[in-house]
Amino acid sequence: MRFLNIIKVALRALRRSAMRSVLTALGIIIGVAAVIAMVSIGNGAKSQVEASIASLGQNIISVFPGSNNSGGMRGGWGSASSLTVEDALAIRQEISGIVALSPEMSDRSQILANGLNWNSSIRGEDTAYLDIRLWPIAEGEMFSEADVRSATKVCVIGKTVATQLFPDSDPVGQNLRIRNIPFRVLGVLSNKGFNFFGQDQDDVVVIPYTSHLKRIARRPNLNSILIQAQSPEIMARIQQDVTDLLQQRRSGREPDFTVRNQQELAEAATATTKTMTVLLGAIAGVSLIVGGIGIMNIMLVSVTERTREIGIRLAVGAHGRDVLTQFLIEAIILSSMGGALGVLLGVGSSQLISRLNGWPVLVSTSAIVGAVAFSAAIGVFFGFYPARKAAQLDPIEALRYE
Amino acid sequence: MAVGSEFRMTDVVQLEEIHKVYDSGEVPVHAVRGVTLTIRGGEFVAIMGASGSGKSTLMNLLGCLDRPTKGRYLLGGTDVSGLDRNALADLRNQKLGFVFQGFNLLSRTTARENVELPMLYGRRHFSSKEIHDRALRSLDIVGLTARADHFPSQLSGGQQQRVAIARALINEPQILLADEPTGNLDSKTSVEIMGVFQKLNDQGITIVMVTHELDIARYCRRNLIMRDGRLVSDVQVADRLTATTEMQRILAAESEAKLTA
Ligand SMILES: Nc1ncnc2c1ncn2[C@@H]1O[C@H](COP(=O)(O)OP(=O)(O)OP(=O)(O)O)[C@@H](O)[C@H]1O
Ligand SMILES: [Mg+2]
Numbered sequence: 142m143r144f145l146n147i148i149k150v151a152l153r154a155l156r157r158s159a160m161r162s163v164l165t166a167l168g169i170i171i172g173v174a175a176v177i178a179m180v181s182i183g184n185g186a187k188s189q190v191e192a193s194i195a196s197l198g199q200n201i202i203s204v205f206p207g208s209n210n211s212g213g214m215r216g217g218w219g220s221a222s223s224l225t226v227e228d229a230l231a232i233r234q235e236i237s238g239i240v241a242l243s244p245e246m247s248d249r250s251q252i253l254a255n256g257l258n259w260n261s262s263i264r265g266e267d268t269a270y271l272d273i274r275l276w277p278i279a280e281g282e283m284f285s286e287a288d289v290r291s292a293t294k295v296c297v298i299g300k301t302v303a304t305q306l307f308p309d310s311d312p313v314g315q316n317l318r319i320r321n322i323p324f325r326v327l328g329v330l331s332n333k334g335f336n337f338f339g340q341d342q343d344d345v346v347v348i349p350y351t352s353h354l355k356r357i358a359r360r361p362n363l364n365s366i367l368i369q370a371q372s373p374e375i376m377a378r379i380q381q382d383v384t385d386l387l388q389q390r391r392s393g394r395e396p397d398f399t400v401r402n403q404q405e406l407a408e409a410a411t412a413t414t415k416t417m418t419v420l421l422g423a424i425a426g427v428s429l430i431v432g433g434i435g436i437m438n439i440m441l442v443s444v445t446e447r448t449r450e451i452g453i454r455l456a457v458g459a460h461g462r463d464v465l466t467q468f469l470i471e472a473i474i475l476s477s478m479g480g481a482l483g484v485l486l487g488v489g490s491s492q493l494i495s496r497l498n499g500w501p502v503l504v505s506t507s508a509i510v511g512a513v514a515f516s517a518a519i520g521v522f523f524g525f526y527p528a529r530k531a532a533q534l535d536p537i538e539a540l541r542y543e
Numbered sequence: 544m545a546v547g548s549e550f551r552m553t554d555v556v557q558l559e560e561i562h563k564v565y566d567s568g569e570v571p572v573h574a575v576r577g578v579t580l581t582i583r584g585g586e587f588v589a590i591m592g593a594s595g596s597g598k599s600t601l602m603n604l605l606g607c608l609d610r611p612t613k614g615r616y617l618l619g620g621t622d623v624s625g626l627d628r629n630a631l632a633d634l635r636n637q638k639l640g641f642v643f644q645g646f647n648l649l650s651r652t653t654a655r656e657n658v659e660l661p662m663l664y665g666r667r668h669f670s671s672k673e674i675h676d677r678a679l680r681s682l683d684i685v686g687l688t689a690r691a692d693h694f695p696s697q698l699s700g701g702q703q704q705r706v707a708i709a710r711a712l713i714n715e716p717q718i719l720l721a722d723e724p725t726g727n728l729d730s731k732t733s734v735e736i737m738g739v740f741q742k743l744n745d746q747g748i749t750i751v752m753v754t755h756e757l758d759i760a761r762y763c764r765r766n767l768i769m770r771d772g773r774l775v776s777d778v779q780v781a782d783r784l785t786a787t788t789e790m791q792r793i794l795a796a797e798s799e800a801k802l803t804a
Contacts, residue, residue, distance in 0.1 A: 146663040149671075157651045446650075453647050456608055457661040457710065458636020460629045536635075537608040540647060 147463055151470040154450075164439050165524075166479035169516040172432030173483025173509075174490060179425035180508035181491035183418035185501035190414045193336055194407045198273045200240075200373055202380055204232075204366040204387070207397035223397040224363040226354070228387060232366065236382045238375045241269035243367045246353035252346060254306040254317035261302050262345045263319060265353025266367075271297075271330070273369045281313040281328030284349055292351035297328040299343035317346070322356050324348060376402050429512060433519040440523035444531075445542060451531040452539030461532040465525070472524035476517035483516070484509055553620070555718060555749050556582035556605065561614035563600050563772075574600040576772035577614070584717075587744045588751045589760035592769035598753045599644055599722055601769070605751060606641045606720045607631045619717075636664050640711030642721035644753075646703045648695040648710075654702075655691040658682055658709045665714060681709040684739055700727035708736070712743070719743065721752040725759055731793055737762040738786030762786060 155162045206223045229244040246265030251258055264270075271283055284295045296317070303312050316323045324346075333342040354361070368383070370376045383400050391397065451464050488504055495502040531539050563575040574597045582588055590598050603609040604616065607623055616623045618634065626634070635641065648657045658678040662669060669677075682688050685705035695703050704727050711719060719740070725733035733756075741762060744750050752763070760766050761784045768776035 143664070143668070145668070150663055153652070153656065157649075449647075450649060453649055454660070454664070455632065456606075456635065456641060456643075456647065458632050458664040458714075460632050460664070463664060535609055537603050540608075540643075 143463065144466070147466045148470060151467045151474065154467065155471055155474060158443070161439055161443055162475060165436050165475050165520060166482065168432040168435035168439070169476060169479030169520055170432075170483040170486060171435075172429040172516045173480055173512040174487035175428035175432075176425040176512035177484060177487025177504065177508050178491045178494065179421040180418075181487070181502040181504045182494065182500060183414075183421040184503035184505050184508075185495070186417055187411070187414045188503050189501050190410050193334075194403070194410055196275060196333065196336075197403060197406075198275055198369060199403075200370040200376055201273065201403040202368040202370060202376060202383065203401050203403075204228075204368070204383060205399045205401070206362070206364075207395075207399055224366060225361060226350075226363060228390060228398075229363065229366045231390060232368065232383055232386060235386060236379060238371045238379055239368055240371050241273050241369045243267035243270045243273060244350045244363045245270075245365045245367050246350050246358055247364050248353070248358055250319050250357065252302070252306065252317050252319050254312075254315065255310070257306050257308075259302060259305040261299075261305075263353065263357055264345055264347045265350035265357070266347050267350060269369075270347065270367070273367055276333060277331050278328045279331040280311075281326070284327055289349040289351050292349060292355045294322060294324045294348075294352060294356070295327050296324040296346050296348045297330055298326055298347070299330050299345040300332050301341055301344040302346055303329045319346065319348075319357060324352075376404070425512075429515060432516060436516070436519050437523045440520075440527065444527045447528065448531040448534075448539050448542040451528065452534070452536050452542065455532070455534075455536035455539060464532040465529060468525055468528035469521070472521040473517075475524070476513075476520040479520070480513040480517055484513065487512075553584055554581050554617075555584045555586075555619055556580070556751075557615075557617040558604075559615040559617075561601075561604060561611045561616060563597070563604060563609070564612045574772055575604070575611075578772075578774055580767070580774060580777075582749065582751065584749055585744070585747055586749055586751075587740070587762075587764040588767060589763040589765070590751065590753045590767045590769060591755065591757075591760055596769040597772040598769055600772075602641075602720055602722045602751070602753060605718075606639055607634050608641065632664075633666070636661055637666070637714060638717050640714070640716035640719045642704070642707045642711045642719075642724050644722040644726065646695075646707045648703055648706055650695055653692050653694060654682065654687065654698065654706045654709075655679065657695070657706055658713055660710060661714045677713055678709075681713040682706070684712060685709045686735065701729070701732055704728065705736070708739070716748065718749045718751065721750070723753050723755065725754060725756065731790075733759060734786055734789050734793060737784075738790060741786050758784070 204224060226244055229242060233239060233242045243266045248263045249260060250263050251260050267289055268283060268286055271278065278297065279300075281297070283297055284293065288295050298312060298317075306312070306317060307315065312326045312329055315326050317326060318324070330343065330347070336342050348357070350363070368379065370379050380400050380402055387398050388396060454464055455461070487509075491502040491504060494500060531542070534542070558578050558580040561575055561578045562573070565572040565574055578601060590601065592598050600609075604611050607618070610624065619638070623631070623634070649660070655675070655678045658681050659674050662674050662677065679688055679691060682691055685708050687702060687705050687709065690698060690702060695706070698706065704724060708721065708724060711721070725736055728736060737759060740750055740752070750763075754760050761780055761782065764780055764783065766776070766778050766780055767774055
């Protein structure tokens with residue numbers, strides 16, 4: 142039972158050079174903790190962006206009016222006013238695979254109620270809008286198809302508008318005035334928070350698009366058309382069909398509309414967080430490497446001392462394998478203890494950062510496994526490799542090593 | 544202590560035309576140049592010679608710590624040059640006890656743990672208590688039980704040397720090889736150590752030691768002298784000293800000095 146003795150020897154050796162053991166473990170602890178904390182923060186940010194994109198709704202395609210090119214002045218998207226309600230209805234009727242569709246109007250206006258006033262976004266939408274945006278009503282109800290058909294003066298309002306205009310009363314059933322036209326509040330939307338452009342999505346009044354066209358904007362054209370496809374696979378096809386249909390309806394005129402899908406939007410947004418994750422990952426990688434170099438340093442500095450130790454052990458009858466086993470056990474003990482403490486510290490500090498800053502953090506298993514494996518590999522390699530060389534020497538050579 | 548009876552009347556050590564050349568440096572050093580030597584079981588040999596004459600080199604070869612460049616070495620009848628590293632390690636562990644000129648103790652490790660070291664690599668398994676007890680017994684032989692829990696850095700040179708001797712003795716070797724075991728000791732402690740060696744030798748252990756001091760060599764049975772890597776003299780000690788009587792003389796002289804003072 143020589144193995145038991147070797148374990149005892151390894152434990153003694155670790156205790157004997159407590160400082161070296163602690164420093165080695167520290168290299169591993171810091172590397173592992175840094176990687177876990179950084180990756181957790183990056184992942185948290187990524188998941189937040191993903192969530193806010195998902196909150197836009199699923200499989201969304203939007204149609205915007207094309208840019209208005211008059212006399213060499215290019216107005217940008219939405220500046221032409223070419224999308225009509227008829228376009229929207231044609232899309233709904235003629236293209237298959239569409240779950241829901243909402244012709245959209247949007248504007249900003251001062252709103253009055255209760256003797257208070259507030260400037261907010263006024264959106265004209267169809268009844269399907271809330272389903273498409275996955276946005277439940279918190280209180281009251283959404284306006285109906287009939288309201289849309291007859292352009293009724295009703296609305297549902299976001300949480301921000303509710304708190305600004307009806308601070309101490311229930312808004313449902315009350316009236317508010319947009320451009321001096323009274324609208325009855327049918328419902329209050331649930332909280333949606335900020336989108337990734339930093340806009341408060343709850344600062345909104347949603348009215349039937351017909352009412353918006355007729356009473357607020359007083360023009361015949363839509364700001365956009367919101368389309369929800371049945372599945373992600375058919376989005377490209379629908380995008381093409383919509384383009385073809387609108388093109389056909391314009392019979393040969395310059396295309397004056399743009400069809401975009403949510404994917405493009407999502408890609409732009411995730412590109413930003415990807416950059417951030419890469420940056421954080423790079424910082425973490427640097428600390429991992431610095432930790433690794435620390436471990437390497439300590440191991441290499443102690444080579445002389447350890448080579449003499451190996452010489453002594455060989456001289457009194459240790460086999461090369463006994464010495465290697467001892468060093469392997471030492472390295473494994475150090476790496477696993479350092480790794481475990483590093484994981485604790487990393488997870489703990491990400492939780493702390495999340496508490497202090499209110500950032501979302503998402504601890505990733507692959508980061509934990511990767512960081513621990515990397516620093517353990519460094520610890521074992523640099524602890525083991527010089528030992529392997531020394532254990533192959535004749536005892537007298539190892540004793541003479543300088 | 545085990546009696547090396549099977550070796551007693553046989554040739555324990557046979558060196559035939561042993562050479563050792565160090566060629567690590569710029570110029571190869573021919574440290575041992577053709578030593579032929581037979582040591583029989585139960586002998587007590589002192590090797591003397593000027594500094595640099597190759598004594599330590601020869602001891603390292605005898606202790607199977609180093610391999611000869613040329614020549615044959617039979618240890619207890621087996622040709623050592625044919626053995627692999629592990630077999631040599633087992634020989635060092637079981638049959639040989641080695642005391643280095645520079646002690647070679649593990650630093651930051653207590654005297655007792657240093658002494659225990661060879662037992663950890665033995666073929667037999669011992670309980671922690673057995674190992675502990677035997678280490679203390681071994682330390683007792685060299686009179687150092689009181690310092691068992693001290694680190695080498697807390698011990699004097701002579702005390703470190705005695706720890707090294709205790710370590711060499713713990714596995715009850717048949718041959719004890721000691722490179723200047725009294726080099727750092729005062730004359731009284733030297734006599735004590737020679738007393739220990741003589742007692743071990745009387746129990747049948749073969750001892751080969753290096754010394755610079757002529758009067759220490761007179762405690763041995765046989766004196767060899769080396770010069771420039773060769774054996775130039777090989778004599779049996781005629782007027783051998785006994786440590787017990789010498790010790791009585793020293794004690795008597797001490798008390799006399801106290802009386803007259
Ligand atoms: N590792 C080595 N490499 C090169 N030369 C060496 C080595 N070890 C010893 N020598 C040389 O070999 C010769 C014999 O050295 P050795 O240590 O055997 O002498 P020694 O008789 O023990 O001397 P001392 O009484 O001073 O201990 C010396 O000239 C020494 O310089
Ligand atoms: Mg010497």
